[in-house]
Amino acid sequence: MFVLVVGGGKVGYYLTRELSESGHEVVLMEKDRGRADQIADEIGSIVVAKDGCEGSALADAGANRADVVAAVTGDDEDNLVICQMAKHHFAVPKTIARVNNPKNEPLFKHLGVDELISPTRMILGSIEQDIPVHELLHLAPLSHEFELVEAQLTAESPAVGRTLLQLELPAGCSVVAIVRDEVAQAVGPDTIFRAGDKVIATGRPECEPALHGTLIGALPGA
Amino acid sequence: MKVVIIGCGRVGGLLAAWLDASGHDVIIMDLLTRSFDRLPATFGGEAVRGDGTDEDALRRAGADGADIFLALTEGDNRNIMAAQLAREALGIGKVYAKVNDPMRAQAYAELGIGTVCRSTMIADALLGAMGLPEGSEPSVRPGAEHDHAPIGAAATAGHGED
Numbered sequence: 187m188f189v190l191v192v193g194g195g196k197v198g199y200y201l202t203r204e205l206s207e208s209g210h211e212v213v214l215m216e217k218d219r220g221r222a223d224q225i226a227d228e229i230g231s232i233v234v235a236k237d238g239c240e241g242s243a244l245a246d247a248g249a250n251r252a253d254v255v256a257a258v259t260g261d262d263e264d265n266l267v268i269c270q271m272a273k274h275h276f277a278v279p280k281t282i283a284r285v286n287n288p289k290n291e292p293l294f295k296h297l298g299v300d301e302l303i304s305p306t307r308m309i310l311g312s313i314e315q316d317i318p319v320h321e322l323l324h325l326a327p328l329s330h331e332f333e334l335v336e337a338q339l340t341a342e343s344p345a346v347g348r349t350l351l352q353l354e355l356p357a358g359c360s361v362v363a364i365v366r367d368e369v370a371q372a373v374g375p376d377t378i379f380r381a382g383d384k385v386i387a388t389g390r391p392e393c394e395p396a397l398h399g400t401l402i403g404a405l406p407g408a
Numbered sequence: 409m410k411v412v413i414i415g416c417g418r419v420g421g422l423l424a425a426w427l428d429a430s431g432h433d434v435i436i437m438d439l440l441t442r443s444f445d446r447l448p449a450t451f452g453g454e455a456v457r458g459d460g461t462d463e464d465a466l467r468r469a470g471a472d473g474a475d476i477f478l479a480l481t482e483g484d485n486r487n488i489m490a491a492q493l494a495r496e497a498l499g500i501g502k503v504y505a506k507v508n509d510p511m512r513a514q515a516y517a518e519l520g521i522g523t524v525c526r527s528t529m530i531a532d533a534l535l536g537a538m539g540l541p542e543g544s545e546p547s548v549r550p551g552a553e554h555d556h557a558p559i560g561a562a563a564t565a566g567h568g569e570d
Contacts, residue, residue: 267512270519275515
């Protein structure tokens, strides 16, 4: 496959290197001559020191026979124009744009860019999914005084190796279910808690430190 | 006529002043407040600091419902993106982008964006002044009249389209 990468920053550099090492034909376009020369010294003469936003430069780099054009510069407007020129002027089958402002995604899609890669969105998604270990995760308030929480057990958690009856749950708290290996299941009298289990429990907010202690272990500093 | 201009440089500033003086409703945007120093003291339009390639910033500046949108910053690609955003997201009918690369100017005119190419414009003017025939590339290319719904509206207003 012939891939044309535009933008010789960190992303473009590693992308070009990986593609080249896995046997693809790659050309990297980088408009800064100093940076282009530096990359060429490291990965060989597959670097074109021209601006990938210029139609004539794209033509020189072989855009008309590229299977994929990946626009990975740090500027959204440049990545959009590179992909549009590739698509409409050189009929490239697949265009990929790096998008920094997640709000640009609908516009880029609408304007015909085939694939969007948004580092901002990926990191956002990762932060939102991130479960702080050793903390009770609040899943939902059930009423003003009652909360549904999740406790992730680790090897050090006091609940591990015990059944529900062996736990001394704080008054007013109850265990609803566990999620083990991504599967939710009811907690029976024989169920023994294991490290990695996510225990779903309910309780009043003021019982949370005690619940935390019983399931996960004492809070730091407590 | 309501006109939105992105980029208060020499061209943008001059045009904003002229259009305002002839009674049009002008909104001009620039990333730098000091660019607005180019506007005359008599300027009666809106000068708004903001990024013309950001949809939220355009809406905050009041670009919705404009008759004409002119993207005149120093960056070809910023202009192209702003013009397409105005056309596709805000549904503005007439958009022009200053595009100094002749090949990009032609490509985007084909995609419906009006383009103005300073390179061919100055070259032609000089050729004319020397009494020589002008080049074959037009320096101003009209875009297509915009006739479809903005992004987002398409999902709800799709009846009867094929």
